[in-house]
Amino acid sequence: xxxxxxxxxNSALEHLxxxxxxxxxxxxxxxxxxxxGTRCGRCSGEEGCIRVFALEVILARxxxxxxxxxxxxxxxxxxxxxxxHEAKCDFRSLLCPFSSHDCNWKDSREQLLSHITESHxxxxxxxxxTLELGQNxxxxxxxxxxxxxxxxxxxxxxxxxxxxxxVRYCANEATDSSVRIQLLNYVDRDCxxxxxxxxxxxxxxxxxxxxxxxxxxxxxxxxxLENPPTIVxxxxxxxxxxxPHISGGDFLNSLKCSECFNYLIPPIFDLDEQLIxxxxxxxxxxxxPSENEDIKRLVADVHYPCRWRECATVVKSDQLKxxxxxxxxxxxxxxxxxxxxxxRLDSAIDHLLSHRAIFMPxxxxxxxxxxxxxxxxxxxxxxxxxxxxxxxxxxxxxEANLHRVALFSSNxxxxxxxxxxxxxxxxxxxxxxLLVSDHNTEVSLDQLPPCFKDSDELKVALxxxxxxxxxx
Numbered sequence: 001x002x003x004x005x006x007x008x009x010n011s012a013l014e015h016l017x018x019x020x021x022x023x024x025x026x027x028x029x030x031x032x033x034x035x036x037g038t039r040c041g042r043c044s045g046e047e048g049c050i051r052v053f054a055l056e057v058i059l060a061r062x063x064x065x066x067x068x069x070x071x072x073x074x075x076x077x078x079x080x081x082x083x084x085h086e087a088k089c090d091f092r093s094l095l096c097p098f099s100s101h102d103c104n105w106k107d108s109r110e111q112l113l114s115h116i117t118e119s120h121x122x123x124x125x126x127x128x129x130t131l132e133l134g135q136n137x138x139x140x141x142x143x144x145x146x147x148x149x150x151x152x153x154x155x156x157x158x159x160x161x162x163x164x165x166x167v168r169y170c171a172n173e174a175t176d177s178s179v180r181i182q183l184l185n186y187v188d189r190d191c192x193x194x195x196x197x198x199x200x201x202x203x204x205x206x207x208x209x210x211x212x213x214x215x216x217x218x219x220x221x222x223x224x225l226e227n228p229p230t231i232v233x234x235x236x237x238x239x240x241x242x243x244p245h246i247s248g249g250d251f252l253n254s255l256k257c258s259e260c261f262n263y264l265i266p267p268i269f270d271l272d273e274q275l276i277x278x279x280x281x282x283x284x285x286x287x288x289p290s291e292n293e294d295i296k297r298l299v300a301d302v303h304y305p306c307r308w309r310e311c312a313t314v315v316k317s318d319q320l321k322x323x324x325x326x327x328x329x330x331x332x333x334x335x336x337x338x339x340x341x342x343x344r345l346d347s348a349i350d351h352l353l354s355h356r357a358i359f360m361p362x363x364x365x366x367x368x369x370x371x372x373x374x375x376x377x378x379x380x381x382x383x384x385x386x387x388x389x390x391x392x393x394x395x396x397x398x399e400a401n402l403h404r405v406a407l408f409s410s411n412x413x414x415x416x417x418x419x420x421x422x423x424x425x426x427x428x429x430x431x432x433x434l435l436v437s438d439h440n441t442e443v444s445l446d447q448l449p450p451c452f453k454d455s456d457e458l459k460v461a462l463x464x465x466x467x468x469x470x471x472x
Contacts, residue, residue, distance in 0.1 A: 007076055008062045016059075018043060026064040026082035028056050028254040031273070041254075042083065050273050053294070056254070068092050080254065087202055097140065097151045097168075097203070098123060112170055112203075113149045116142050127235040130186065131156055131163070133218065134229065145237050148177070151203050152235065161218040167235060168203035177239040178261070183221050184337055186230035190376075190391075192337040193221050199261045200237070236340055255302060259284075263304045265317045268296055325412065326385060335389045335408045348387055352380050357389065364462040368392055368403070381464070386411045388464055395442075403443040407435040414438075417464045421448055423455035435462070 008016060008024075016025045019037025027041040031049035039049060059079045066073040067082070071091040086092065087109075094112055096105040098120050105115050116124065120142065127143040127150070140153040154165040169177040177200040185191035198214060218231070225231060255264045257277035268290040269281025275295065281287040290296060304320050306313045308329035315323045324330065331342040336355050343351040349359055357378035358366070364379050380389040387410040395402045409415040415437040421430040430448045435441050445453060452458065 006062055008064055013065070016064075023067045024064045024082065025055075025059060026077065027080050030055050030059075048272065051275075066091070083202075094170075094203070096120075097142070100140075109170060113144070116149065127152065127237055129154055129165075129233040129235070131218070131231050131233060132158075132229070133161065133222075133231065134158055143235075143237070145239075148237075148239055149203075150177075150200070150237055161222075163216045163218055163233065165214055165216070165233075165235075167200045167237070169200045169237075169239065170203040177237065180236040180238070181216070182234040182236060182337065183218075183225060184232040184234065185225045185228045186232055187228060188226070189232075189338050191224075191226055191228075193224055194333075196260055197236075197238075234340075252302070252304065255299060263317070263320060264299045265320055266296065266300055268292075268299055332387065332410055335387075345382075345385060345387075348382065352378075352387075352389070364388075364390060364460075364464075366392075366460050367457050368460050369394075369457050383464060384467055386415070386467055388415060388417075390462060392460070401445055405433075405435060405441045405443070406439070407437050407441075409437045411437070411467060413468050415464065415467065417462055419460060419462045421452065421458045421460055423452055423458050425451060425455060 013024065017023065018025055018040035019033065019035075020039055020043040023040060023042065025038060025040050029041050029051050031039045031051050033039055034048045038052070038055075056079075061079075063076040063078050064082060066075050066077060066089060067086060068089050068091040071093070073089055073091040075085065075089075077085045090108065092109060093106050094109055096103040096112075096115065096119075098116075099105075103119065105119070107115065123141050125141045125143060127145070129139075131137060136156060136158050138153075138155040140151070143150050143152060149170040151168045151170065152165065154163060156163045167179045178197045179200050180197040181195040183193045183195070195216075222228075252263070256262065257264055257280055258271070258274035259276055259280040262277055262279070264275055264277050267278050267281070269276040269278070269284075269287035270290045270292075271281075271284065271287045275290065276284070276287050281289075299317055302317050303314050304317055306315070306320075306327055306329070307324055308327050308331060311327055311329040313323060313327070328346075329344065331344060332348065334341055334343065334351065334355075339355065341351070353359060355378065357380050360366075360379055360381050362381075364381055366377065366379060368377060377392045378389065379392070380387060382388070389408040391406045391408070393404050395404050405419060407415065407417055417435040418432040419435055419441070420432050421443075422428065428449050428451065430452070433441055433443055
């Protein structure tokens, strides 16, 4: 028997407004703030907020008027469908994101892209920021990806090496959009760091300076980038269609981690009264195991859809990560820092060959010259659905020539391998050197047998150890 949905009475609407944005409490998560006011799911959180699940359950039975009803919208929307409707409401008007440049434009969302293209074409740039670390800088600009408009603002404070950035997406239909940060050494682009993806905010009238901003302390990454005076911040932008309505699709959206926005999978953690997934909870010492038995039972029994496009599989929460890892529709990030194209396993060989990497289907054996400085060589193999890439280069140091070997893999758990050297003069082999994924291993000529110094070209043999199944 279907439960009857009722409209919220007009007399109750004024009491069901968010204390921050003054809009209706029509979307999760709902939280009580430290001052007693109730915050809706549109607004950024603060420490000390307590989520009120009971109120969410009650309001899920009601329909709310559109927040743009004063502008002429007559639609009513179900609880947790408000954000999707507001994102594409025909009666919503937006200010130009470059209003600080004396632009008084105000019109519908669908006209914003045309306005920026025609009136602010000089503000359209690619989604990367170059930072001179000794100079303050700031900017607001637009970037277009797959016909979707993104507005990006940033402020960099050189005295504290703090970068604040705010990324907003603008689309005619509601989408889940995310941004992944990549930091690169400006001179040596192979020296880079990839950070965890975070959700983008929807572009609305609140955008002026970076407000719903994220903050990066650049000092935390400089040593890994070899302390360059200039870095490049790449913003990799992605968007996906809204989730289908599976087991209460909008309800599933409320079961997402407050840190990484992936689905909650057991075990669940708490951080300042926010629900945190297992991955984030294990890496943050401030997180504690959740004691909310109702939520723990709910997450243990819920079924989630696979994240990859074209996959229609729905699996239980504790099997989601394993399925997504082996899904035939899985998309891999390219191992080359300057490439932003993703690829599936069935096209991995062609994609990596386009970067002049060498495919070795059986095992990785090759020759390498010790004397050539910065003689990069990339090789790869595929084992049990896992892509393993080797980067081998020579680095000229003051002390000696060094081999620098790095191993990268698509496996979420560390992959290890051993590498040894031999030459054509005799059957002597070097000792075994250990490789661990995402780490550099350096080998100097002094670590090899004395007779190796007479060889210009050495044979290299690499053996990948047994792959471990990820333990989720």
